[in-house]
Amino acid sequence: xxxxxxxxxxxxxxxxxxxxxxxxxxxxxxxxxxxxxxxxxxxxxxxxxxxxxxxxxxxxxxxxxxxxxxxxxxxxxxxxxxxxxxxxxxxxxxxxxxxxxxxxxxxxxxxxxxxxxxxxxxxxxxxxxxxxxxxxxxxxxxxxxxxxxxxxxxxxxxxxxxxxxxxxxxxxxxxxxxxxxxxxxxxxxxxxxxxxxxxxxxxxxxxxxxxxxxxxxxxxxxxxxxxxxxxxxxxxxxxxxxxxxxxxxxxxxxxxxxxxxxxxxxxxxxxxxxxxxxxxxxxxxxxxxxxxxxxxxxxxxxxxxxxxxxxxxxxxxxxxxxxxxxxxxxxxxxxxxxxxxxxxxxxxxxxxxxxxxxxxxxxxxxxxxxxxxxxxxxxxxxxxxxxxxxxxxxxxxxxxxxxxxxxxxxxxxxxxxxxxxxxxx
Amino acid sequence: xxxxxxxxxxxxxxxxxxxxxxxxxxxxxxxxxxxxxxxxxxxxxxxxxxxxxxxxxxxxxxxxxxxxxxxxxxxxxxxxxxxxxxxxxxxxxxxxxxx
Numbered sequence: 295x296x297x298x299x300x301x302x303x304x305x306x307x308x309x310x311x312x313x314x315x316x317x318x319x320x321x322x323x324x325x326x327x328x329x330x331x332x333x334x335x336x337x338x339x340x341x342x343x344x345x346x347x348x349x350x351x352x353x354x355x356x357x358x359x360x361x362x363x364x365x366x367x368x369x370x371x372x373x374x375x376x377x378x379x380x381x382x383x384x385x386x387x388x389x390x391x392x393x394x395x396x397x398x399x400x401x402x403x404x405x406x407x408x409x410x411x412x413x414x415x416x417x418x419x420x421x422x423x424x425x426x427x428x429x430x431x432x433x434x435x436x437x438x439x440x441x442x443x444x445x446x447x448x449x450x451x452x453x454x455x456x457x458x459x460x461x462x463x464x465x466x467x468x469x470x471x472x473x474x475x476x477x478x479x480x481x482x483x484x485x486x487x488x489x490x491x492x493x494x495x496x497x498x499x500x501x502x503x504x505x506x507x508x509x510x511x512x513x514x515x516x517x518x519x520x521x522x523x524x525x526x527x528x529x530x531x532x533x534x535x536x537x538x539x540x541x542x543x544x545x546x547x548x549x550x551x552x553x554x555x556x557x558x559x560x561x562x563x564x565x566x567x568x569x570x571x572x573x574x575x576x577x578x579x580x581x582x583x584x585x586x587x588x589x590x591x592x593x594x595x596x597x598x599x600x601x602x603x604x605x606x607x608x609x610x611x612x613x614x615x616x617x618x619x620x621x622x623x624x625x626x627x628x629x630x631x632x633x634x635x636x637x638x639x640x641x642x643x644x645x646x647x648x649x650x651x652x653x654x655x656x657x658x659x660x661x662x663x664x665x666x667x668x669x670x671x672x673x674x675x676x677x678x679x680x681x682x683x684x685x686x687x688x689x690x691x692x693x694x695x696x697x698x699x700x701x702x703x704x705x706x707x708x709x710x711x712x713x714x715x716x717x718x719x
Numbered sequence: 720x721x722x723x724x725x726x727x728x729x730x731x732x733x734x735x736x737x738x739x740x741x742x743x744x745x746x747x748x749x750x751x752x753x754x755x756x757x758x759x760x761x762x763x764x765x766x767x768x769x770x771x772x773x774x775x776x777x778x779x780x781x782x783x784x785x786x787x788x789x790x791x792x793x794x795x796x797x798x799x800x801x802x803x804x805x806x807x808x809x810x811x812x813x814x815x816x817x818x
Contacts, residue, residue, distance in 0.1 A: 629754050652751070715761075
């Protein structure tokens, strides 16, 4: 595809940049508004690159991303449950390239915050005035005893959409009626707080229709979760006796897994299911560590106005990798953060002061294909953090009629089309 | 209260200037809306587009959502997070966007 010519263009551009003198503030006076490199082409990175180019077409924006196609996580639980094709989750970067963003299909292997340079897998270097780090999550392969990369081939996490999503879907399809499915959910923070519960719901929807003698146990490292009452009421209503949630205080925390025996151990019991979906502990994508923007928690502290790293100047972190205070690690939040960060970058590169932002998050979960529930909130910077605006936000009403649940499911579907159109075109 | 909002709106509209100059200066919250409200008319969704609407239309809707006067799914919960001045600024910004 366009990969090679893109790289050639990029190398040409890099060569030109190398020939130019390197003043403290390169090229600003010559009509170019500056160079921004974005690492990571997910909801955060792709949205940010496009917003930058839209806000100031003179900016030289480069997107560094390993994969030629992005596979979206939201709605991938529908793929697992056989309700949707994985191809509907895939997006190309063609529109980004068409808008003048330089696409580099390589891994970033290093960042030098002092010299303001990114090193790529082929050894080339890319200079920036401002860098945006948007790598999403990595699995903590040392976070759960027994759960390494090989284990994920037997006990899929399916927490990065793609081959893992397909694997879990196939396992479910192949399972005999009467089988036990176990999902293990991690402690906070992790990508998509309501995701494990939406997944349990949609797998239950599949089992109820296709394998009604089966059962699902959700082992949780928490005592409370997002939209909990809404989920639990819906489970009682739609899937009575099918889903069992085991909280942390009831012994739900999985302490080790054995991929060969296909068992999950808690302090009290060992489970041997037909399917084990292990959603493991997570951290910011590896490049965040290499750039020195992740702290000991594995995530990246930021300035809530500009999303600039609290640890490294001129590097901004958005999306799941960031510690965005009260904002969850959701695609909606990543997209909102990306646009605020882009506006802040344009202001900073022009030498002006970024405005105080407000941000919104709205997250939909499907309990069934025609049963949607949501959580929403508004955020603003306060005391160095993003905090919820008091008096706003909340979840769908507990007593809403079926028509409201159906409307929220339709809105969720529309939201996915809208946000992917904004991020990828 | 309503008159206050309209005056605020008029001031903001007069300050808005050409879209390109104002583009980078999203009023607080405005850039989040397009996560659900599509910028492009080609997107199929039950959620209304904001581009192409008048400021008055957007202000009226947001105030009604905030007051719980019209049926809502999430907009009642979101509108409560914005002051009248912020609502006016968001509406003015959207009204200034080219369709």
